[in-house]
Amino acid sequence: MPDMPNPVAAFIVGEIRRARGAAGMTQEAFGRGAGFSASHVSAVEGGTRAVTLDFARGADRALSNGGLFERLAMKLGAPSWFxxxxxxxxxxxxxxxxxxxxxxxxxxxxxxxxxxxxxxxxxxxxxxxxxxxxxxxxxxxxxxxxxxxxxxxxxxxxxxxxxxxxxxxxxxxxxxxxxxxxxxxxxxxxxxxxxxxxxxxxxxxxxxxxxxxxxxxxxxxxxxxxxxxxxxxxxxxxxxxxxxxxxxxxxxxxxxxxxxxxxxxxxx
Known part of the structure; x- marks a missing residue:
């Protein structure tokens, strides 16, 4: 899936990290629910790996929030492939x-x-x-x-x-x-x-x-x-x-x- 432009990505990552913390989930537990490894989650949250729409959708699954992060990504900026x-x-x-x-x-x-x-x-x-x-x-x-x-x-x-x-x-x-x-x-x-x-x-x-x-x-x-x-x-x-x-x-x-x-x- 295409990635999100940087300003949008930084905002989405921050909100995902806060939501994960509020839910009391470790990166490992969150990763299991989202379909990504704990190291992958850590890299995305630390800014060394790009956040993709697939990751936003995985976060929605892990947090059972009805697709909130995917909707935010699509609403706040059209994803750019390049x-x-x-x-x-x-x-x-x-x-x-x-x-x-x-x-x-x-x-x-x-x-x-x-x-x-x-x-x-x-x-x-x-x-x-x-x-x-x-x-x-x-x-x-x-x-x-x-x-x-x-x-x-x-x-x-x-x-x-x-x-x-x-x-x-x-x-x-x-x-x-x-x-x-x-x-x-x-x-x-x-x-x-x-x-x-x-x-x-x-x-x-x-x-x-x-x-x-x-x-x-x-x-x-x-x-x-x-x-x-x-x-x-x-x-x-x-x-x-x-x-x-x-x-x-x-x-x-x-x-x-x-x-x-x-x-x-x-x-x-």
Missing amino acids: LPWLDAERGATQLRYFEPNLIPGLLQVEHYARAVLRTVDSLTDDEVEQRVKARLDRQAILTGERRPQFVAVLDEAALRRTGDGLGGIMAQQVAHLIALAELPHVHVHVVPLGSGLHVGLSGPFALARSAEGVWVGHLENQLGGDVVDKDDDVATLQARWESVRNEALPRRQSIDLLKEVESHHGPQ
């Missing part, structure tokens, strides 16, 4: 992105980002430009003072995509990837075309590790995306990350392949 992930991304010490079809947003150049966003025909020109700006603004985390270790695994097919005037854009995009991949905190790995079928072809995903050591994931889909923070689900994404990372070339060989692809696309 805001909580942006918070995790901004505060991460490590970021891992796997993308089989496109270049990850944090690595996109302006023209590539615009071309990708224009494929959504329901967006107006102004909306496309707003989203391009927001995407480029996000990239500041890779050059700021507290830069995370960033590891991206891309599919070679995404690098070789052509047509509809993409040649020049892709040459610029690949050159940008090469420049980023030479930075000590950025690692770009490419899954070669000859690797065949692998688990990552099921879809893109990302993982972020907070300063407290807590991992959360993000899954994209045609309707938006979901933040993943349940222990078992995060463990599944970690295992899939290891699988796709093992399919990719080492760092230096990946850079060599990027340079070969750049020459294929021709001059910028």
Whole structure:
């Protein structure tokens, strides 16, 4: 389920914590009723793990309050599928992105980002430009003072995509990837075309590790995306990350392949 925007989330968490205390429930007892571990409850109440609508519904079950917290969440702010992930991304010490079809947003150049966003025909020109700006603004985390270790695994097919005037854009995009991949905190790995079928072809995903050591994931889909923070689900994404990372070339060989692809696309 989508997460709630931060101001709403902070309010809901505070009310859940107060209601739990008023009911005389420990975090363990509350967690049993809500369907979450005591450590998960502690992390949500302590602000190190995102609160989801599933958690609010679990709190309603544990406290038998007729769906109060879910109604508050829906009334006080429309849930946003991306805001909580942006918070995790901004505060991460490590970021891992796997993308089989496109270049990850944090690595996109302006023209590539615009071309990708224009494929959504329901967006107006102004909306496309707003989203391009927001995407480029996000990239500041890779050059700021507290830069995370960033590891991206891309599919070679995404690098070789052509047509509809993409040649020049892709040459610029690949050159940008090469420049980023030479930075000590950025690692770009490419899954070669000859690797065949692998688990990552099921879809893109990302993982972020907070300063407290807590991992959360993000899954994209045609309707938006979901933040993943349940222990078992995060463990599944970690295992899939290891699988796709093992399919990719080492760092230096990946850079060599990027340079070969750049020459294929021709001059910028």
